[in-house]
Amino acid sequence: EPEVTQTPSHQVTQMGQEVILRCVPISNHLYFYWYRQILGQKVEFLVSFYNNEISEKSEIFDDQFSVERPDGSNFTLKIRSTKLEDSAMYFCASRERDRGYGYTFGSGTRLTVV
């Protein structure tokens, strides 16, 4: 069964450093997403991406966050200057077509900011 692949599985970074989280969505999917889950809390929406642009973003997704689809397969989330409160599990997801289709999530990247 097709998978959404995320790398790395775990990243430790110092506060103030930039990090890039990488995702390879399912190849025929058109919609891409980033979600995050702080330990013990709900999974929260960050951003959705369609047709090479952001289609929706949450209040969490401020100027320190950016997303990019640099080629036909990768989808990245960049955090410019990490804070302690950015420590969380970050999930990439993709969806084949319109809202009637379900989401497929990756296995996540655990980001630890020290």
Next chain:
Amino acid sequence: KQEVTQIPAALSVPEGENLVLNCSFTDSAIYNLQWFRQDPGKGLTSLLLIQSSQREQTSGRLNASLDKSSGRSTLYIAASQPGDSATYLCAVLDGGSQGNLIFGKGTKLSVKP
């Protein structure tokens, strides 16, 4: 603002029991509802997707129902097994949203052998 609540927060049952997990949402104007399974430290595995026009979906020992008007969904697991131990998450896609899945906090299920 849509809120999703899952009850109970944790559940421990002996192997072989049938069980029901509950999910409620405050705004009935949803597009669909999806149930996920999350193993500790792992990603989300999709279990069932129910469109707003549907009443239920089944996959193997799992059955999910949706009552949109009352803002409720249930996940029924038949003949539970230790391998079913995980956290089960409910998520709704609002009618006005393109991608913002709103999640509940989950029900942590432990099935004892």
